[in-house]
Amino acid sequence: NVISVSADFVLHEKVIQSKLPCIVIHSTDGCFQYLSSPMHFEYLLLKTLQQAESICNWEEILLEEIRKVSGDDHTLTMSIFGYGSFDCLKKSYVERLQYLEESYIRGWEGLSEDTHVALWNKYQGELRKE
Numbered sequence: 166n167v168i169s170v171s172a173d174f175v176l177h178e179k180v181i182q183s184k185l186p187c188i189v190i191h192s193t194d195g196c197f198q199y200l201s202s203p204m205h206f207e208y209l210l211l212k213t214l215q216q217a218e219s220i221c222n223w224e225e226i227l228l229e230e231i232r233k234v235s236g237d238d239h240t241l242t243m244s245i246f247g248y249g250s251f252d253c254l255k256k257s258y259v260e261r262l263q264y265l266e267e268s269y270i271r272g273w274e275g276l277s278e279d280t281h282v283a284l285w286n287k288y289q290g291e292l293r294k295e
Contacts, residue, residue, distance in 0.1 A: 185247030192241040199234035204269040204288050211262040
């Protein structure tokens with residue numbers, strides 16, 4: 166959906182409920198379309214989180230990494246709820262980052278397209294269970 170003054174457009178909305186703590190991410194495709202897979206986008210988010218020393222530093226590191234692949238074709242916002250502190254936020258995603266790397270990222274380049282599709286299906290299935 167493209168919003169433009171020169172054409173009609175429709176905005177869709179959906180109300181969802183989530184358990185705390187959580188992160189709500191809003192992004193354009195420029196943040197992830199240049200990456201190998203959606204798993205790589207999550208990995209990028211969590212890897213840069215672990216590298217950061219503060220929330221502001223995370224923003225800087227993340228945007229630098231996104232700019233490397235997208236140039237200026239990106240928009241990303243995050244709303245972070247219920248973590249209490251930046252250290253708690255980081256600690257809560259250490260295991261997830263390790264799991265992503267071991268299960269999806271490591272060796273990706275050497276895998277067949279069929280294996281990529283199988284991993285994407287597995288990833289989607291895991292997300293639906295959460």
